[in-house]
Amino acid sequence: MHYNVKMETLPREDLEALQLRRLQDLCSRVYANVPFYRKRFNEIGITPADIKSLADLKSLPFTEKQDMRNNYPYGLFCAPKENIVRVHASSGTTGKATVVGYTQRDLDNWAECGARSMAACGITARDFVHVAYGYGLFTGGLGAHYAAERLGATVIPASGGATRRQVQLLRDFGANALCCTPSYALHLWEAGQEQGINIKDLPLRVGVFGAEPWTEEMRRDIENKLGIDALNIYGLSEVMGPGVAIECAENKSGMHLWEDYFLPEIIDPITGENLPAGEVGELVITTLTKEGIPLLRYRTRDLTSLDYTPCSCGRTHVRITRLRGRSDDMLIIRGVNVFPQQIESMLIDEPALTPNYQIVVDRVNNLDTLEVQVEMNENLIADEVRKIQALEARLRKNIKEFLGVTAKVSLKSPRTITRSEGKATRVVDNRPKE
Ligand code: ADP
Ligand code: ZN
Secondary structure (H helix, E strand, C coil), X not given: CCCCHHHHCCCHHHHHHHHHHHHHHHHHHHHHHCHHHHHHHHHHCCXXXXXXXXXXXXXXXXXXXXXXXXXXXXXXXXXXXXXXXXXXXXXXXXXXXXXXXXXXHHHHXXXXXXXXXXXXXXXXXXXXXXXXXXXXCCHHHHHHHHHHXXXXXXXXXXXXXXXXXHHHHHHHHCXXXXXXXXXXXXXXXXXXXXXXXXHHHCCCCEEEEECCCCCHHHHHHHHHHHCCEEEEEEECCCCCCEXXXXXXXXXXXXXXXXXXXXXXXXXXXXXXXXXXXXXXXXXXXXXXXXXXXXXXXXXXXXXXXXXXXXXXXXXXXXXXXXXXXXXXXXXXXXXXEECHHHHHHHHXXXXXXXXXXXXXXXXXXXXXXXXXXXXXXXXXXXXXXXXXXXXXXXXXXXXXXXXXXXXXXXXXXXXXXXXXCCCCCXXXXXXXXX
């Protein structure tokens, strides 16, 4: 179902015409109001009037997370303080937090994108939506909250934490949809099992999961255990929050990115050159309508590709493929590039293991070491040591064969790896900082 059928199915020509108008307006606004951008434009000798086509975007400079940090907290704001009605900050997963501000119109647009996203997942005004993302500076909670409200659904603002109680709320209030991180969805399921509540038996039908990388294998696992459709939602506080892009229930294959608000590009993260559709690189987003803190060519560090092939759901907006992780998540282990999700894919399909894992990297005698710790399920633990050792050896061999790195695999007792209520910590890197 569509929330705004006209905009969601706008023909590409019209979409591009709208994007160009909004891009030109954006350039004029940041040039007039943000000294950082005016200086950048002047340095390369262009003015907003030089932007005559969407292709001219390429002549503009990138904006990086570091630029936001350098201008901490409000240096890149484009609207007068009295028009800013809310601030949020990134979770600071990769360093000092970045601060963003929203005008009332920004919040309206965010709710619009969110409502479209929830509708794309098959959620309707009749549904009860349980929001277990944290409410606070993190955009997850309030983002999902206003999205569901805009759609006309009933919000259950549970926020993060108090996991046992969340499961009881899911049962008692009969939520049809759940918003949280994919790792927390599994944690909720596990907490349910412990107190004799099987989430599969509840009215829950849809999960809207994001804020951290996850794999197709993990989706299958969640769908089987919880008995729901698990859909992928993408967003980041710098650009807006959750609802920048969403999978449609029809295809569950790539996330439609709302192109009337966001202009995407894919670049080679090393050279900064634009890459053609279909190639994997770093996602760069220009916010076309934002007033509080508009961003020109923001480098997200998230790795994905663009898919312009038509989608049978009728939405004309480009799809970004499942994120391959952040460029700064990539581990370099003795010269070999490894993404945590590659390891995740190998673990999840093992029936004797749980999806709880952690990757520990260290340096011993100047050599990088990689250890994969993963929890066994109850059945395996009761088994003989020999079987456990055999599974460890098999996983070690697979990792060596498919990823080309030597890893130590340690199977751990159930419930020994710390659960997260928000973004899971998949990597612990103990190597000294260069
Ligand atoms: P932080 O950068 O501090 O984690 P945010 O809370 O704004 O700040 O998180 C945004 C980031 O979360 C994105 O840039 C991306 O790396 C990750 N993320 C969000 N949604 C997804 C998703 N569906 N799949 C993978 N990663 C995601
Ligand atoms: Zn679609």
